[in-house]
Amino acid sequence: MRMPAPIRLRELIRTIRTARTQAEEREMIQKECAAIRSSFREEDNTYRCRNVAKLLYMHMLGYPAHFGQLECLKLIASQKFTDKRIGYLGAMLLLDERQDVHLLMTNCIKNDLNHSTQYVQGLALCTLGCMGSSEMCRDLAGEVEKLLKTSNSYLRKKAALCAVHVIRKVPELMEMFLPATKNLLNEKNHGNLIGTFSDNSSSQLVPQLVRILKNLIMSGYSPEHDVSGISDPFLQVRILRLLRILGRNDDDSSEAMNDILAQVATNTETSKNVGNAILYETVLTIMDIKSESGLRVLAINILGRFLLNNDKNIRYVALTSLLKTVQTDHNAVQRHRSTIVDCLKDLDVSIKRRAMELSFALVNGNNVRGMMKELLYFLDSCEPEFKADCASGIFLAAEKYAPSKRWHIDTIMRVLTTAGSYVRDDAVPNLIQLITNSVEMHAYTVQRLYKAILGDYSQQPLVQVASWCIGEYGDLLVSGQCEEEEPIQVTEDEVLDILESVLISNMSASVTRGYALTAIMKLSTRFTCTVNRIKKVVSIYGSSIDVELQQRAVEYNILKSATFLLSTGIPSITAYNKNGLKIDFSFERSNTNPSVTVITIQASNSTELDMTDFVFQAAVPKTFQLQLLSPSSSVIPAFNSGTITQVIKVLNPQKQQLRMRIKLTYNHKGSAMQDLAEVNNFPPQSWQ
Template sequence: MNDILAQVATNTETSKNVGNTILYETVLSIMDIKSETGLRVLAVNILGRFLLNNDKNIRYVALNTLLRTVHVDTSAVQRHRSTILECLKDPDVSIRKRAMELSFALVNSQNIRTMMKELLSFLEKSDAEFKAHCSSSIVLAAERYSPNKRWHLDTLLKVMVAAGNYVRDDVISSTLQLISESTNQQSYVTLQLFRALSEDHQNRQPLTQVAVWAIGEYGDLLLQASSDDDNNTRPPTEDEVIEVYQKLLWSPQNTVTTKQYALMSLTKLSTRFTNTNKIQQIISSFCSSLHVELQQRGVEFSQLFGKYSHLRPALLERMPPMEVVRQSDTQLNGDISDVEPKTAENSPQHITNSESNALLDLLGGTDGSYDIDIIKPNTHPTPPITNTNNQDLLDLLGLDPLPNAPTTETGNNMGLLIENNNSNLLPIMNNQNSNFLQGDLFNTNTVSERDVPTIIAYNREGLKIVFSLDIVPDSNMLTINVTATNHTLLTMTEFLFQAAVPKTFQIQMLPPSGTVIPPNGHMTQVLKIVNPSKNVLRMRIRLSYVIDGNPMQDQEEVNSFPTDIWD
């Protein structure tokens, strides 16, 4: 195969389109088989020549193929980096989009400075439809490969300036977190943000929000910024800073959210600056604002200058460094605009009996050996389980009833406390309940857990699914924490995970954390399995998702569960 493909690749005439078609299929064959390194380099070079073709369709095909094969031989694709970057200037929007995605795939620690310079230039001149995705991708690349903190901060600042109002919330949160943890650079970055804020604040709301947050936290450092940090900028005076805040708060172009940021920041400056009278006057002027949110803040913050002035320094002290929560660990670094609210029609858990039977057929369960159970998201507190051997344990933990398990008609407050999030915990928990939760429910002497190995259930096409097993000793219930991680550079949407187990088991699937998995992001879901007979667990899983507009579907049988987990 290697010899044949090499002969076709080197002897095919490219003067006509049919020759290009043969070369294209040859490249696909080379990338699909276990070909030699030299042959793969030859294939990438053919695609590189396609990028120089005058036909835009051939250029698009080349970019699309390079994007799919860049992980096979990244070093070979890197040789064509300059040609790929030139495609960012192509008049065709589809070519620019593919060139942008391929450029981000080529970024590494060696070329980060050069690539970011080109991509920032592209971001500044690009159409509005590119700015949100491009800015978030630059932030991810800078976070992974930045050579130092100052370069990282400068890059984020340039992103907010270039992208303007198209900056997503994940960029804002990443910038605030980075400023918070970069103790040695806080004076420098606050001065840079103030300069950017003074130049233009009307068309860049995200930049304004980040700037006023930093100035509010580090206003004292801003006034003391040394010329060594920036030879071109002197530190401002208190009056100059307050004057900028006046323009921000009274400008009709700024959103209510931006003004909320500014009011909070200005209130904090009252403990960093000495000229508090002017600050108090500005804040008091919002006590009669037409916007309820601004009026509420004006009234509440004004109280800190009067009756509760003794509490102001403690309430407005500087925030500690934020906990490091990288974008790959949260949904924020995803395409927030792609996340749609779930409804009964589009929820992955909304599956009819006929669909369940079809899934059993697909998973090979037509012989009746496998059972599947899809549970819809709960909208009401779940009643406790009765008439089961482990009833007391399930009632204590507030777990949902298992499939076909009989239930009582009354609810259980403990189920509400454990199943819901912490925001639902505080309003209904008094001191007595608090002592009970701390002293009894979470007493490690009462309920203890042991470590159980994790299982890699699936690992193909950039998607990796890991099972973390968790079982309470002396019980027949196993909890599986499913983590699906997207290792590609494209967002996975409409993600659906389904599972089937033998009929001797009972399985319950809780709602997933989401249906969109951004690049380097993940989705989590919890499975609860009861094994009355304590047999060896087997499972069949089915996955479906959409990536780059292409629907993907696969299935896998998981037989690597430990045999001693039920002992």
């Protein structure tokens, strides 16, 4: 008994569209699939073509249709064109090279490639070019090559595209197609030319390609190929891409295409997106080949115009392309710096990111101040996901191009104030090292940091640097020695107040509290009026639940109790002892400024005659400041019966090892005496 005729594809589509729910649609599909399966079991299946078409529609909706694969092969073997068309379409959709079933098609495709009807041959070429495996391509490459040489332009176009797929699957077959490819360049049919340019071509073809491209841009209106007033933009793009490949690292080929690239760049209309697409490909080609410098500047200017386009996609590709070329054509890209910086204010996050990356690439020693000003403004207003990368970029640029140490420190502090919570972990030690090496900026830096964290502990890296700096240079803060800006009056108690606030703040991390506690302990050697308060604070944290803080506090208490380690006595030294003249140095620290060492010299004479007109002179390295007070006398009595004393004050803000050169002048036994000596054995307590 024959089954009733199945419903047509159009009726199936109409029925499925009436489904109100996904479940209802699924039920309809399952019912129809069952009917199709039953129909496939019939030996004389008149409606196989209709059923496979319906299966393809179900496949497009996302439902399984693999059980129709063999039916596709049966349709391909049919002599009816309508059956072959659906069969090949089904093969392209339901089969791929991972399934062994597709190998069964090889013989059918070979027969159809040799068919007398061009449309059947076209179906076979399309299928082979779409899903042919390496085995199929190797077996059928000969038939494709024959069709590539046929006089039928319809078949040549499809054969050229199929040849591309064959070469991609089996690269060693490329030589087979090269002779036919050269002939295709003389084609009048644009479709054939596009297919030809998909293939690998020799650099010897550059003149031919240049001629074809020139004809395209110089030709008049052609309704068959015109798109928005431009003659066949698809073919132009293909030619430009091929020229880019052929001109790469080839001086002769690049020179041959310079003129035509300049013509395309200057004659292409930019009011339509089609023209922008061609210009973009032109720019990529110019930048990729060994083009002339003037042509490269023209390409970068085109990208600069793209930055002013209302289309976000065009602006984005312009920024991306400029980023790739900025290293090789830095000066040309610099001319568009203001436009690039304006893109930082764009609402599109992708454009913002590209503009930020390009802005950092444009920073150099000449524009670092202006660019950093714009980037700091961007850092202040940008979304959180940009802050980490932007802060890192500013750090690197400031380190590389900083015009002065003060500017460098101010910039880093501005970043920490604006986006401190987003900076990398190494930002804190790097800034500490920068401050340490900038001796002349110690007073300025500690004052700026002190004011920066007053009442605001939200930016933890900033608080950590400030705590370290206050602990290291708190004496400079209290003494008000800042010359770079108006000094502020700060007492020892106020300094301790802010460090204690950091310790108890809920916003302070464990690491930050560690910085603050260490800073307080350091101040015990620099402050004199608050030593007892410091001891009390440190003792409190000896029982902290934070193990790190507890350990630090206990260790600091032990150090504090070891009074012999904190002894203020500085041993004396003998600086000179020669020809009966002996010079001794004794030391003490200034009460008003711990960076000042007071040296008292004592000169004695062990000979039998007095030494008269005695003059002591001293010199120190440039990093020190020396003040030599008047001596007590100019005569050193004989037999060690008396001494001359003189006071030297040495300012050592960097706490570097003290070195001194001395010059001694006096009269003895009727002769004028003079001697030079170097003193390098100062005790560490005198300069640390």
